[in-house]
Amino acid sequence: MAEPLPKDFRLPTIKPYTGSVDPRAHLNRYRAAILMTTASNAVMCRGFFSTLDGQAQDWFTSFPEGSISTFADLSGRFLSHFASSIPKKKHFATMCKLEQFAAETLTDYLTRWKKEAWSVENFDEKAVVPIFTSNVRSRPFLRDLVQNSPKSYAALLYRATKFAEVEETEQRKKEEESGRQDKAPKEDRRAPRPPRQGPQLAPLRCLTPLTHPISAILEHAKVMGIVSYTAECLKISPNTDPNKYCRFHRQQGHDTDECMVLKRHIEELIQRGYLGQYMKRLGQGRTQGPSNV
Structure with a gap:
């Protein structure tokens, strides 16, 4: 206790040890x-x-x-x-059971393999090479190991890392290409597909009762890519109200839920086979809003 402290000495700031870990x-x-x-x-x-x-x-x-x-x-x-x-080391034989899962990427398998190898007692780098070759599932990498067996465990891990990087790059490429194909708006899967040569529409004298406000259905229809902004939508009514705004016309003058042009457009879409989930059934009340808008 009489030993002098060094100049500018500071005690190390590390997590206190309580006796429960290594x-x-x-x-x-x-x-x-x-x-x-x-x-x-x-x-x-x-x-x-x-x-x-x-x-x-x-x-x-x-x-x-x-x-x-x-x-x-x-x-x-x-x-x-x-x-x-102190954690007890596992027996080397446990590495024989460490197989790659069917849906597991090579990167994830390598991470799991290294973690398990660290906890094994008397790890044998020579004996583990054929064990790894037997347990791996990735076909291109497996063929490469069979055709050209690595000379050391370090060479095995290096080659596995390179193949894992290639595998990840190919997967990202597939996802990017799939994303470009999926950018085009898709119709709601729950709605029936309309015939190629559109059906004969019923008269619009009576509008179908709906479960949600027209403005909410409009937002969903926009996501589906089925909203048509015709020339009629651009006409400005002489009886405009500057305090109201129509998201369908995208201009002031009247409220979205009061827009008759939009109501007729929604009715037309329903008769074509779209938006069937918003048709009010017998005894069905109005909900707060569409769950998938």
Whole structure:
């Protein structure tokens, strides 16, 4: 306790150890942080207490005064006391069961493989090469391994990483090409497809009762790409009200839900086979808004 602290010395700020996780990891973090200073062996022992909490702190304070002579002595006692929190290594034979899933990418499999390999005891880099070859599913990579077996485990991982990068690039390319094809508006899958030579429309004397406001149905129809903005929509009524706005005409003059032109257009779409989910059935009340707008 009489050992002077180095100039500008600051205790390392690492997560306190409570005794529930691997003590080796905590000890390594402390050493890495304290070695950046010019702290002596005595200061290392004294500063270690500040990185403990809970039962680990109780353990430290239980030492009789003067019972710790070096940091190596303290480290040994620390690892011995919390040895039960050190994760047990798995048997090497567990690698034989680590097969690539059918829908698992090579990148994900490599991540899972490396994590498992790290937890294996007495890892044999020579014996693991044929095991990896037997467990992998990716066909192009598997053919390459069979035709040209890697000479080392490091060479195997390097080649696997390269094939994983190619696999990811090809997948992104497919998604981009598929996205360009899907950019064209699609009709609602729940609505029946209209015949190629449009049906004979029923007279629009009576409008079909609807479950949602016309303005809400308009937004859904716009997403489907079935709204037609004809020349009629551009006519400005002489009885305009500047306080109202029609999202169908995109101009002031009247409210969207009061627009007769829009109501007739929605009715026409319904008669053509679209927007059937908004037709009010017998006994059905109005909801708050369409769930898929």
